[in-house]
Amino acid sequence: MENILEIKDLHFQYGEIVALHGISLSIGEGEIVTLLGGNGAGKTTTLTAISGLYKGITAGEIYFMGEKINGTAPHKIAGMGIAHCFEGRRIFSQLSVKENLMMGAYLRSAKSKEVADDLEYVFDLFPRLKEREKQAGGTLSGGEQQMLALGRALMQKPKLLMLDEPSLGLAPIIVEGIFAAIKKINESGLPILLVEQNVNAALEVANRGYVLETGSIVGSDTAENLLKDDLIRKSYMGME
Amino acid sequence: MTTESTIIRLVIGALMIGSVYAVMGMSYSLIYKATGLMNLAQGDFLMLGAFVGLTFYKTLGLNIVLSFILTFIVMFALGYVVQRYLITSLLNKGASFSFIILCTSALSLAFQNGSQIIWSPYTLPFPAIFDTGAVDIFGAKVAPENLLVLFIAAFGAIGLFLFINKTKLGTAMRASALDQTAASSVGINVQLTKGITWGLSAGLAGVVGMALGPVYGVYSTMGAMIAQKAFAGAVTGGYGNIYGAVIGGLFYGFMETFVSAYLTTTYKDAITFAMLIIILAISPTGLFKEKVIE
Numbered sequence: 001m002e003n004i005l006e007i008k009d010l011h012f013q014y015g016e017i018v019a020l021h022g023i024s025l026s027i028g029e030g031e032i033v034t035l036l037g038g039n040g041a042g043k044t045t046t047l048t049a050i051s052g053l054y055k056g057i058t059a060g061e062i063y064f065m066g067e068k069i070n071g072t073a074p075h076k077i078a079g080m081g082i083a084h085c086f087e088g089r090r091i092f093s094q095l096s097v098k099e100n101l102m103m104g105a106y107l108r109s110a111k112s113k114e115v116a117d118d119l120e121y122v123f124d125l126f127p128r129l130k131e132r133e134k135q136a137g138g139t140l141s142g143g144e145q146q147m148l149a150l151g152r153a154l155m156q157k158p159k160l161l162m163l164d165e166p167s168l169g170l171a172p173i174i175v176e177g178i179f180a181a182i183k184k185i186n187e188s189g190l191p192i193l194l195v196e197q198n199v200n201a202a203l204e205v206a207n208r209g210y211v212l213e214t215g216s217i218v219g220s221d222t223a224e225n226l227l228k229d230d231l232i233r234k235s236y237m238g239m240e
Numbered sequence: 241m242t243t244e245s246t247i248i249r250l251v252i253g254a255l256m257i258g259s260v261y262a263v264m265g266m267s268y269s270l271i272y273k274a275t276g277l278m279n280l281a282q283g284d285f286l287m288l289g290a291f292v293g294l295t296f297y298k299t300l301g302l303n304i305v306l307s308f309i310l311t312f313i314v315m316f317a318l319g320y321v322v323q324r325y326l327i328t329s330l331l332n333k334g335a336s337f338s339f340i341i342l343c344t345s346a347l348s349l350a351f352q353n354g355s356q357i358i359w360s361p362y363t364l365p366f367p368a369i370f371d372t373g374a375v376d377i378f379g380a381k382v383a384p385e386n387l388l389v390l391f392i393a394a395f396g397a398i399g400l401f402l403f404i405n406k407t408k409l410g411t412a413m414r415a416s417a418l419d420q421t422a423a424s425s426v427g428i429n430v431q432l433t434k435g436i437t438w439g440l441s442a443g444l445a446g447v448v449g450m451a452l453g454p455v456y457g458v459y460s461t462m463g464a465m466i467a468q469k470a471f472a473g474a475v476t477g478g479y480g481n482i483y484g485a486v487i488g489g490l491f492y493g494f495m496e497t498f499v500s501a502y503l504t505t506t507y508k509d510a511i512t513f514a515m516l517i518i519i520l521a522i523s524p525t526g527l528f529k530e531k532v533i534e
Binding site: 102 | 430
């Protein structure tokens with residue numbers, strides 16, 4: 001199986017502060033891979049490094065579909081097919097739901113049939129968005145904003161979807177819906193790199209996981225095994 | 241002349257200058273919204289546009305429509321270059337916003353002095369554009385060049401409005417203004433959209449300046465006072481709110497026209513700026529609050 005994303009010995013710093021000490025990881029076709037770890041472990045940093053939003057890579061390589069992408073401008077990385085759903089969602093608050101979604105398709109021809117089909121797909125996945133098509137993004141509830149952020153990312157027709165804390169601050173019932181959607185999105189074959197505080201929910205949908213601690217990978221295994229792992233259960237799931 | 245026709249003449253005059261303030265105010269707000277900056281050389285883009293337009297129309301003898309189009313293109317390019325190569329390189333060196341605003345102030349002086357060297361330190365006449373004399377509008381005699389200013393400014397304002405709200409690139413500009421990181425993550429080249437924003441606002445100012453040529457003549461400081469009034473209009477309308485800028489601009493256009501007609505021409509500017517101070521004292525964010533400022 002060819003890897004969609006391959007990170008080799010990646011070092012990253014924010015100014016003087018070293019955030020990643022040489023991590024290596026990979027994502028295969030159609031996989032959901034999750035990054036586990038406490039606050040400040042380097043999960044979000046890893047996503048930021050991949051999408052090129054902060055220039056802090058000091059060593060190592062990131063390959064996306066066989067091509068080295070570190071050092072590439074973020075809008076070009078997006079154009080290559082990596083969609084990044086941010087922690088805190090970061091939808092365009094004063095743009096309408098439809099405009100937000102169409103901005104996802106910014107690099108594609110807005111009038112093409114494919115874009116129209118994808119919009120239909122997003123609306124099928126999240127009927128709520130269809131109902132609120134004309135409303136400003138900022139007026140949506142937290143759960144709806146998360147749907148919009150996911151929808152906007154899907155409108156990019158990405159080859160890799162990166163999700164940062166999609167359940168953050170949402171009610172359990174909404175979280176369930178979001179994870180069901182993630183599962184459904186992945187079933188269409190889209191590989192997903194998932195960062196999630198809700199370790200249990202993340203491992204339920206993921207194929208594999210990496211455990212990060214203060215900028216280093218300290219373990220990796222199948223999701224099934226990680227769920228059974230005592231240390232994981234104790235450290236991240238609050239179970240004795 | 242009847243009082244009625246006087247009032248019509250004044251209203252047209254107010255609309256003319258008010259729409260100039262409006263479109264200039266919009267360009268201030270546009271730049272603020274898209275880049276968080278204030279461009280103190282905005283009035284000089286207007287002035288340069290007048291000189292460039294004069295060169296195309298009079299010196300090179302080109303057709304008026306072509307001259308307007310070329311002026312827009314030249315000024316767009318200048319605005320784009322200023323943003324991409326001057327402002328961006330300052331930002332990359334870590335310059336704070338106040339230094340960049342100061343830099344645009346220096347640019348303003350450079351443009352004014354440069355225009356004196358390249359063209360003239362005196363007021364240059366801009367030849368009449370139309371063969372006909374004054375046009376009769378409901379009994380009021382109005383120079384067609386004044387109507388052209390109104391037309392160009394209104395066309396510019398409406399065009400800008402449609403561009404920002406109805407086109408993909410315009411939506412991308414708004415998206416970049418709201419959240420640069422999220423914008424680049426969907427593939428928008430934020431630096432490019434910023435450059436285009438500056439280009440557009442310089443291009444618009446330029447064609448308005450060229451249209452004003454036949455009305456006021458062309459001189460190196462012609463943009464300065466217009467820019468101040470437009471700035472007052474933009475602030476009154478809620479800085480960063482492009483619709484507010486239109487209303488603010490028209491407001492000052494009407495106020496100064498009627499104040500000079502019925503009260504005093506000597507103190508019309510003093511009254512304009514006193515009005516600005518009063519409005520800001522009452523409502524510090526302007527009449528229409530703009531979220532970006534908060």
